[in-house]
Every structure is written in C-alpha cells, then in structure tokens.
Amino acid sequence: MTSILGIGECMIELSSEGRDLWRQKFSGDVFNSLWYARAHSLNDTEIGFHTAVGTDPMSDQLLSFVQSCGIRCDDTPRIADRRPGLYTIHLHGAERSFTYWRDTSAARMMVRQPGSLWRKVAAADVIYFSGITLAILPQEDLEDLLVGLEQHKKDGAVLAFDPNIRPHLWQDKNRMLDVITRAATQSDLVLPSFDDEATAFGDATPEISARRYANLGVDHVVVKNGASDTIHLQAGQMTAFPVAPVEGVVDTTAAGDSFNGAYIASLLRGLSIKDAIRTAQNCAGQVIRHKGAIVPLKELAPDA
Numbered sequence: 001m002t003s004i005l006g007i008g009e010c011m012i013e014l015s016s017e018g019r020d021l022w023r024q025k026f027s028g029d030v031f032n033s034l035w036y037a038r039a040h041s042l043n044d045t046e047i048g049f050h051t052a053v054g055t056d057p058m059s060d061q062l063l064s065f066v067q068s069c070g071i072r073c074d075d076t077p078r079i080a081d082r083r084p085g086l087y088t089i090h091l092h093g094a095e096r097s098f099t100y101w102r103d104t105s106a107a108r109m110m111v112r113q114p115g116s117l118w119r120k121v122a123a124a125d126v127i128y129f130s131g132i133t134l135a136i137l138p139q140e141d142l143e144d145l146l147v148g149l150e151q152h153k154k155d156g157a158v159l160a161f162d163p164n165i166r167p168h169l170w171q172d173k174n175r176m177l178d179v180i181t182r183a184a185t186q187s188d189l190v191l192p193s194f195d196d197e198a199t200a201f202g203d204a205t206p207e208i209s210a211r212r213y214a215n216l217g218v219d220h221v222v223v224k225n226g227a228s229d230t231i232h233l234q235a236g237q238m239t240a241f242p243v244a245p246v247e248g249v250v251d252t253t254a255a256g257d258s259f260n261g262a263y264i265a266s267l268l269r270g271l272s273i274k275d276a277i278r279t280a281q282n283c284a285g286q287v288i289r290h291k292g293a294i295v296p297l298k299e300l301a302p303d304a
C-alpha cells in the first residue's frame with residue numbers, strides 16, 4: 001500500500017452556461033492533481049486530501065464529491081463561521097475570465113487544527129502541496145505548515161511541490177519569492193511551470209529554472225513548458241522530453257495540475273522517468289482538449 005496526501009484548497013466552480021444559467025463543479029489546483037493521480041494509480045494506492053471546509057450544505061457536498069472520486073478526506077477540519085471558496089468562469093467567445101471569492105474561505109484555516117494534518121502527513125509516502133496552498137494561509141499558519149511538514153513526514157517520504165506562482169494572491173512580491181524558494185528548498189520533487197517562473201524569477205529559459213531549484217539542493221526537478229519540451233533534472237543530469245503535438249486545444253485549465261498528478265502516480269507505480277513523463281504529457285494533452293479542470297475518467301484515453 002502506498003499513499004499520496006495533497007494539501008490545499010478545493011473551491012466551488014460556477015461556469016456560465018447562458019445568461020442566468022450556471023453549471024456547478026468543484027475544483028482547485030491540488031485537488032485537480034489528486035484526481036489525475038487517482039486516475040493513474042492502482043487501487044492499492046491511497047489518495048488523501050487535507051483542506052478545511054465549513055459546516056454548511058455546500059461544504060458537505062464538497063466532501064461527498066471528493067470522497068466519490070476515491071480520494072479520502074476524513075478528519076477534514078470544519079470551521080463553523082467559514083465556507084468554501086467560490087469562483088465563476090465567464091465565457092466571452094473562446095476567452096474565459098475568472099472571478100474569485102476566496103478571501104475568507106474555510107480552506108485558509110486548514111492548519112488551525114493540525115492534529116489530523118500531522119497524522120496524515122506522518123502516514124504519507126508522497127506529500128503534495130503548492131504555492132497556492134501557501135499563498136492562501138495566514139502568515140503564522142504558513143510557517144507552522146513548513147515546519148510541521150519537516151517534523152512530521154516519515155523517513156523516505158517524498159515532499160512534492162508545484163510553485164504554481166499566482167502573484168495576485170500575495171501582497172508582497174519579495175515575500176512570495178522567499179516563501180516559494182523556502183518551500184522548494186525543503187522539497188524533494190519540484191514541478192514548476194516555466195511561464196510562472198519566468199514572470200516571477202526572471203528566468204530566461206526552463207533549463208535556468210531547473211538549475212535554480214537544483215542549486216537549492218532539490219533532488220528532482222521537472223519544468224513544464226506548455227507545448228515546448230519538458231525539462232527533467234535529477235542528479236545533475238538534464239534531459240529535454242519533447243511534447244507530442246495536440247490538435248484541438250480548447251481549454252488549458254489544469255494542464256499543469258494533471259501533469260503533476262499523473263507524473264507522481266506513475267513514479268509510485270514504478271514507471272521509469274521517461275515513461276512517467278510520457279504518461280503525464282499524454283494526460284495533460286488530453287485534459288486541454290476538454291473544457292474544465294476535471295475530465296471524467298471515461299474520457300481519458302489509456303496511455304498511448
């Protein structure tokens with residue numbers, strides 16, 4: 001039995017289906033990755049999600065949905081005066097715009113009752129979190145999380161981190177860069193997307209992003225770069241893996257999230273780096289041919 005624990009936020013998603021008609025789903029970067037990890041895992045892999053929700057009916061529905069995806073979320077802290085974050089997607093032709101209501105979401109309190117969190121961290125083989133997880137936490141909770149991960153993870157556990165840099169979620173750019181760098185430094189696997197890294201850190205190439213993280217002591221770095229080569233760097237060995245062309249891209253939401261989930265699950269299944277990257281690229285390539293972050297399993301073709 002192996003296990004993956006994701007730590008982050010899952011929000012209510014409302015996408016416009018007409019003038020006053022909305023389709024409701026649930027989504028969030030870490031949760032999305034867990035969904036694709038589940039899709040690429042054998043049944044003997046346990047996938048868990050740590051977040052926080054409220055005590056309202058939408059919170060109940062969110063947890064039921066997570067469970068129905070085969071992702072454990074028992075012991076989720078319930079914050080009585082908080083509710084799940086929410087965002088809307090408006091379509092303007094093929095363009096999508098997002099509006100968020102997450103400033104006071106329950107998920108921001110996910111480190112406040114840490115007993116269950118540390119129990120889950122101590123049991124996990126892979127612990128996965130992101131720069132968005134960190135951006136939404138109050139400052140002292142963020143410190144508690146980084147220290148607690150270090151203290152409670154078991155020997156040999158892999159700490160996997162996607163910087164997922166969203167400058168609008170941070171009040172101070174220098175603090176954002178400092179926190180992302182600290183979180184990466186204590187991680188074993190870092191999975192950045194080059195666009196974000198270029199904007200935030202000024203990296204000229206994905207190879208420079210990979211080396212910047214490796215120079216912090218990170219063992220294993222994978223830099224995603226849209227349709228361009230995926231850069232893999234481990235033990236000083238840098239390899240570029242070309243991405244197969246994808247026809248009919250309709251929505252790139254969750255490309256990176258799905259890549260991460262499929263990659264981590266594939267490594268846990270014992271696939272080689274080359275096969276894990278190919279599986280992850282293939283998964284992300286299918287996700288961007290569908291609308292929305294979560295593509296139903298029956299629409300995900302088996303690996304080529």
Ligand code: ADP
Pocket residue numbers: 193194195224225226227230243244245246249252253254255256257259280281282284285288
């Ligand atoms: P993010 O969603 O985090 O910005 P990327 O845009 O780099 O991440 O995409 C993640 C992965 O999705 C890429 O490594 C690639 O495998 C796949 N991908 C994204 N865009 C395309 C594209 N236009 N064609 C083919 N694959 C793509």
